Amino acid sequence: MNRRIALSVLALVAVLLALAVLPLGRLLDQREQTSFRDSAEATGRTLASSAEENLSDHKSAAPTLRLLAATQSDGDCATVYDGTGRVLFRTSCGTAQGTTAQDLVRAAVADAQAHTHQGDGLITVATPIGDADEPVGAAVLTRSLDPLHDRIAAVQGWLAAIAVGGLLAGALLSVALARWVGRPLHEVDRAAQRLGDGHLEVRAPVRAGPPEVRRLAATFNTMAARTEALVHGHRTVIADVSHQLRTPLAALRLRLDLLGGEADAGTAQELAGAQEEIARLSRLVDGLLAVARAESAVPRPTPVRVADLVAERVDAWEPVASERRVTLTADSPDGPDGPADLLAFLGPGDLEQVLDNLIANAVDAAREGGRVRVRARPAGATVQLVVTDDGPGMSPAARAAAFRRFGNPHAKGSGLGLAIVHRLVTANGGTARLQETPGGGLTVTLELPAPPRRVAQVSRAPQPGTRRTDP
Structure with a gap:
């Protein structure tokens, strides 16, 4: 549960950051690009205004040349063209010339508007010189896009740092929230498990959590x-x-x-x-x-070796069965991984009571010369215990009511044996059912819970000072 809470909160923080940071990043990128283009166009207008004094007013070209030198010192390249496309002034770098610059000059002179071209890592701005009706030339400014890329990279880096910081803060917050909520719930869960195991004095702490x-x-x-x-x-x-x-x-x-x-x-x-x-x-x-x-009784389950107890109870009831001329048998162990090593997870003494009641009922019900068979076998995550006799059996109605107190009015004893069996088995988390034996009789099938894997491994481990031999 802690992991689910932490992942849910972290996913929510990530979604919120994505919804906030991504649009903000695009907006800031567009703003930087617009600001960079406006700056280049403003520099181009300044250059065109200075060149106009020379071309239209026939003043000295010295201010224009000084402006071109300042432009070059800023890392830009600029060229001044007359109306025919002839170069009048330019910086020592010639990047403002070429086919693109000529096309931009013709377009700027033709419609008396500034034209911008961006590509190959450069932005080129052509600004008309002179009146809006009769331009006398054009000033072309070329500026590298590297500063723009650097500024965009810096903005994206800051946004990424903010996003990572937000994720880390969200992770810490989600873990703290998960522990704050989950720890007391785990305490309640452990208390409930201990209560189910028979520790009636256990209580859950009520001092922490929401x-x-x-x-x-x-x-x-x-x-x-x-x-x-x-x-x-x-x-x-x-x-x-x-x-x-x-x-x-x-x-x-x-x-x-x-x-x-x-x-x-x-x-x-x-x-x-x-x-x-x-x-x-x-x-x-x-x-x-x-x-x-x-x-x-509240069972406190422990691992129980089913085959050992079956053999022990069959030996104990053998004299009674022999006196009544009934053959009582149990499955023999099939090796270290067979019934001999089967473990059930039951309360101490519960399986002995179950076997005593089932064997007593089966011996009483078996006909003279009949047979009672007890066998245990693995059944997936459970242990199946089956007791079969060849007596008169029970009707479907009697089988349906047999697990209730005095459910079988025709029982020879008190009629409570199967009720005790059912209660002990179900209290330990197992199931019990009655079936008709093929050929006549009654078959009692119990599904007993197996111990957890860790407990089972400890229970199967050989004791110190002993040596286990394989057949």
């Missing part, structure tokens, strides 16, 4: 404070509920156990049914507390 940015920072701080209060309040409620519900349920189960030891067969059977209901209620309370914790 008033709008300071109000934004103050609003963010208010939101962060309310979020912190809500999360802490939610966690406190969860802790209170956990204590208040588990203790009475444990006491009730203990009392039923005591009563079961003294009751007859019929009563013991009823008490056993009550104990099963209490156990189901305990599982339901545990599931609700797990969902509440998942919803109130």
